[in-house]
Amino acid sequence: MRIVVEKRDNKSKSAAVLIPLASFAISLILGAMVLLASRSNPLQAYSAMLNGAFGNARRFQYTIVESIPLLMCGLGVGVAFRLKFWNIGAEGQYVWGAIGITWVMQFWKFLPVPMLLPIGLLVGMTLGAVWAGVPGYLKAQWSVDETLTTLMLNYVAIGLAEYLYISAWKAPLGNMGTPEFPREAWLPPVWGKIHSGLYIALAFVVLLWFLLYKTRWGFELNMIGKNPRAARYQGVSIKRNIVLAMLLSGAICGLAGSMNTAAIAHRLTKGVDGGYGFTGIIIAWMAGLNPFASILVAIVMAALTTGADALQIAMKLPESMGEVLQGLVLIPLLAGSIFVEHKLKVIKKEAV
Amino acid sequence: MNQQTQQIPVVRMEHITKHFPGVLANDDVSLELYPGQVLALLGENGAGKSTLMNMLVGLYRPDSGSIYIRGELADIHSPQDSMALGVGMIHQEFMLVGNMTVAENIVLGMRELPFVPKIDQIRAKITELSKRYGLQVDPDAVIHDLSVGEQQRVEILKLVYRGADILILDEPTAVLTPGESRDLNKIIKKMLSEGKSAIFITHKMDEVIEFSHKVQVLRKGKTVNTCDTAGVTPQDLANMMVGRDILFSLDRCAYNPGGVKLKVDHVTVVNPLGSRPFLDDVSLEIHRGEIIGIAGVAGNGQTQLTEAITGLLHCTSGKIFIDGKDMTNSTPLQVIRAGVSHIPADRGANGVVGDMSVGDNLAMKKYRTSEISRGVVIKRSFLRAFADKLIEAFVIKTPDQDTCVKFLSGGNIQKTILAREIDSCGGVLIAVYPSRGLDVGATEAVRQNLILQRDKGNAVLLVSEELDELQMVADKIAVMFEGRIMGIRDVKETNTEELGMMMAGATGVRRNA
Numbered sequence A: 001m002r003i004v005v006e007k008r009d010n011k012s013k014s015a016a017v018l019i020p021l022a023s024f025a026i027s028l029i030l031g032a033m034v035l036l037a038s039r040s041n042p043l044q045a046y047s048a049m050l051n052g053a054f055g056n057a058r059r060f061q062y063t064i065v066e067s068i069p070l071l072m073c074g075l076g077v078g079v080a081f082r083l084k085f086w087n088i089g090a091e092g093q094y095v096w097g098a099i100g101i102t103w104v105m106q107f108w109k110f111l112p113v114p115m116l117l118p119i120g121l122l123v124g125m126t127l128g129a130v131w132a133g134v135p136g137y138l139k140a141q142w143s144v145d146e147t148l149t150t151l152m153l154n155y156v157a158i159g160l161a162e163y164l165y166i167s168a169w170k171a172p173l174g175n176m177g178t179p180e181f182p183r184e185a186w187l188p189p190v191w192g193k194i195h196s197g198l199y200i201a202l203a204f205v206v207l208l209w210f211l212l213y214k215t216r217w218g219f220e221l222n223m224i225g226k227n228p229r230a231a232r233y234q235g236v237s238i239k240r241n242i243v244l245a246m247l248l249s250g251a252i253c254g255l256a257g258s259m260n261t262a263a264i265a266h267r268l269t270k271g272v273d274g275g276y277g278f279t280g281i282i283i284a285w286m287a288g289l290n291p292f293a294s295i296l297v298a299i300v301m302a303a304l305t306t307g308a309d310a311l312q313i314a315m316k317l318p319e320s321m322g323e324v325l326q327g328l329v330l331i332p333l334l335a336g337s338i339f340v341e342h343k344l345k346v347i348k349k350e351a352v
Numbered sequence B: 001m002n003q004q005t006q007q008i009p010v011v012r013m014e015h016i017t018k019h020f021p022g023v024l025a026n027d028d029v030s031l032e033l034y035p036g037q038v039l040a041l042l043g044e045n046g047a048g049k050s051t052l053m054n055m056l057v058g059l060y061r062p063d064s065g066s067i068y069i070r071g072e073l074a075d076i077h078s079p080q081d082s083m084a085l086g087v088g089m090i091h092q093e094f095m096l097v098g099n100m101t102v103a104e105n106i107v108l109g110m111r112e113l114p115f116v117p118k119i120d121q122i123r124a125k126i127t128e129l130s131k132r133y134g135l136q137v138d139p140d141a142v143i144h145d146l147s148v149g150e151q152q153r154v155e156i157l158k159l160v161y162r163g164a165d166i167l168i169l170d171e172p173t174a175v176l177t178p179g180e181s182r183d184l185n186k187i188i189k190k191m192l193s194e195g196k197s198a199i200f201i202t203h204k205m206d207e208v209i210e211f212s213h214k215v216q217v218l219r220k221g222k223t224v225n226t227c228d229t230a231g232v233t234p235q236d237l238a239n240m241m242v243g244r245d246i247l248f249s250l251d252r253c254a255y256n257p258g259g260v261k262l263k264v265d266h267v268t269v270v271n272p273l274g275s276r277p278f279l280d281d282v283s284l285e286i287h288r289g290e291i292i293g294i295a296g297v298a299g300n301g302q303t304q305l306t307e308a309i310t311g312l313l314h315c316t317s318g319k320i321f322i323d324g325k326d327m328t329n330s331t332p333l334q335v336i337r338a339g340v341s342h343i344p345a346d347r348g349a350n351g352v353v354g355d356m357s358v359g360d361n362l363a364m365k366k367y368r369t370s371e372i373s374r375g376v377v378i379k380r381s382f383l384r385a386f387a388d389k390l391i392e393a394f395v396i397k398t399p400d401q402d403t404c405v406k407f408l409s410g411g412n413i414q415k416t417i418l419a420r421e422i423d424s425c426g427g428v429l430i431a432v433y434p435s436r437g438l439d440v441g442a443t444e445a446v447r448q449n450l451i452l453q454r455d456k457g458n459a460v461l462l463v464s465e466e467l468d469e470l471q472m473v474a475d476k477i478a479v480m481f482e483g484r485i486m487g488i489r490d491v492k493e494t495n496t497e498e499l500g501m502m503m504a505g506a507t508g509v510r511r512n513a
Helices: A012-035 A042-053 A057-082 A090-107 A113-142 A144-166 A197-214 A216-226 A229-231 A238-265 A278-288 A293-316 A319-336 B001-007 B049-056 B079-084 B102-107 B120-131 B148-162 B178-192 B205-211 B234-242 B302-309 B330-336 B347-351 B358-362 B378-395 B410-423 B441-455 B466-473 B498-504
Strands: A002-007 A187-190 A342-347 B013-018 B022-033 B038-042 B064-069 B073-075 B087-090 B164-168 B197-202 B213-219 B220-226 B260-269 B279-287 B290-295 B317-322 B341-345 B428-432 B460-463 B474-481 B482-488
Touching: A002 B410, A012 A042, A012 A319, A042 A293, A042 B073, A057 A090, A057 A197, A057 A216, A057 A238, A057 A278, A057 A293, A057 B001, A057 B498, A090 A113, A090 A144, A090 A238, A090 A278, A113 A144, A113 A238, A144 A187, A197 A216, A197 A238, A197 A293, A197 B428, A216 A229, A216 A238, A229 A238, A229 B347, A238 A278, A278 A293, A278 A319, A278 B049, A293 B205, A293 B428, B013 B049, B022 B038, B022 B220, B038 B049, B038 B205, B038 B234, B049 B087, B049 B164, B087 B148, B102 B120, B102 B148, B120 B148, B120 B178, B148 B178, B178 B197, B178 B205, B197 B205, B220 B234, B260 B302, B279 B290, B279 B460, B279 B482, B290 B441, B290 B466, B290 B498, B302 B428, B302 B460, B330 B341, B341 B410, B347 B410, B358 B410, B378 B410, B378 B428, B410 B441, B428 B441, B441 B460, B441 B466, B460 B466, B466 B498, B474 B498, B482 B498
Parallel strands: B038 B197, B038 B213, B087 B164, B164 B197, B290 B460, B290 B474, B341 B428, B428 B460
Antiparallel strands: A002 A342, B013 B022, B013 B064, B064 B073, B213 B220, B260 B279, B260 B317, B474 B482
């Protein structure tokens, strides 16, 4: 008997739903084994996580707040991924968004205070777009590999931000961090901890869905992503679209950075490179690049983070256990995605 | 005893069956090859010839059935396994590394090679083998400086160097001139005299008769007939291969060309990798209501000519005019807007987006127009109506328009492209190998559509490697060789011999100047 992996004749709708669910169940079992090995009751641990993420209004709010930048970064990299352009530089683009808004808040004194927030968000967006546009242009013009350029530019952005909050833009008091933004220029809250960035993120979900699925441009991106040569033969400019998609991708990630800075830290400081840009890559993948599905995935990923914090407090488990459990969720999900397009076939008789 | 070994076939495949998703590629096929023999495997594209041979060399595994080499049951998992048994295959696409030398390519990947190869010994062995079989190549030449014919010799050398005595050649003459084909024939004869044997995949009848001792005809994955070559006629073979009589003529209006529609004026395109330019001072005019055929062995600049016209390839010098307007080095979109439609070679790679639906693929030119879009928004209802209309008009066989194009047969993929390009055609239609690999019905549909466009007053450029097709469809034939046009002839005033000579690079063979 032999087992072979074979491509499915047609994508199965039910498989697309059942396989991720089954993968999630497998990851829970794997996680339980790890928890048992560290002498914890898996059921207790899981309920502590669930409770930590959604247990009361404040925890729920915290999970949603955490999911907003994740969702934005997932949407951003998803645009580039449609073209099979591997933008893994969302982290750097996010950081530039944070730098941009800080620059406006701190130095654009000529602006009236109510204008600081909108202009700051726009500048953050623009800087994120430029930071992503550079590797896009390099790829379009000279086929420079984007995985290297986008990855490396992350560290340039993070290094620059450190220099700014430790030295150049540091507030006179304290040992790091820029001065706090004027209170009137903070991103206003909508419910408890949840800030109005939520509306912006949801607006982008709808906007991107429309752009990618309903417009001529979305049609072109789809063509390029699935067969760039055929797209070129149909008169679609690949160079132009790579640059455009990267500008949009970077703008969304940049906006995520400026929004989050204006809503939470209210200044540029340590922790600006929180890893949202990297987690965004996972979100885009697991959501199958679908903007609406990204909402759900972003909440799950945020819940894993907030839940892991609770795990530490309630179960006295080390912080890294939360990361182990997060990783264990991802592996079966990503590995399982191959079976959405492929199936296993068992061949009874050995052919010689 | 000696008598006995002569009777044992060197290759015996028994009851081989192979499924691919949605296709039964081989259905209970058996095959025998005897030493010193050439077996021709004849069939249309998609008949299962290459699949069968790929199982013999271990690229695929049969679902059921068994393979015996020299009488012994063989378990072949990889090309290395088959090579160890002396079975080697030359694929249609050569497996050579372009920027390495002949000698390096020949020994590349050999397991018994020492860590530091003794290049002098290798070179000496290559020289000895090439003398023995008449395979002239310079062991130190770099592959991409060689002609296609020479590259094929390197492929053959690669196999004999590794000790193959059962050679499988997949459509070896498709890329050769008639002269090179004759040389290949001599080389193979020489090998047979040493007791080697060969299987020859082809869909050309004359080759079967010229090269082989036995012929096995496949149709839709099944063996239709196996017989000795002596005594069969091309007509018999054609009927066996297709399963019905082939039509050899098409209806058309009288030749009545209008003004010049497309003009290619002294165009040169440099090849950045090779020494010879892709296009070397090419000039050509196509009138309205005319089909110009481009003949030539594949790889002599035909595709580059069409890509230069369609804005996909940068012209180093020269001009291209459409309706008298200079379109040199325009973008592909500008050329499309000027009314040029393009049916590209390699339809799967260039013509369609396999993972998108039939409907989307049909709309890939017109999505920019008000027929499908309102401003920047694509109207799904318009697109659906548009696609349904084309599916019906061009008789595209698909479950529905939402099916991914990659699940259609080659003929229906080609019809999808044809429908899109003809529907959006604004005066010029360029078709590159449009009937390659299609069954007879689809081929007829393609040819009829090209002629219909001509009769409507459009300028048609048809690139084909089959002279019969060009003679049947075109009004004039231009022959390309090494990036140059060797001459342009009226179809009625030329013949296969003259065109064949020009394809091999001969000029000035006009009977009356």
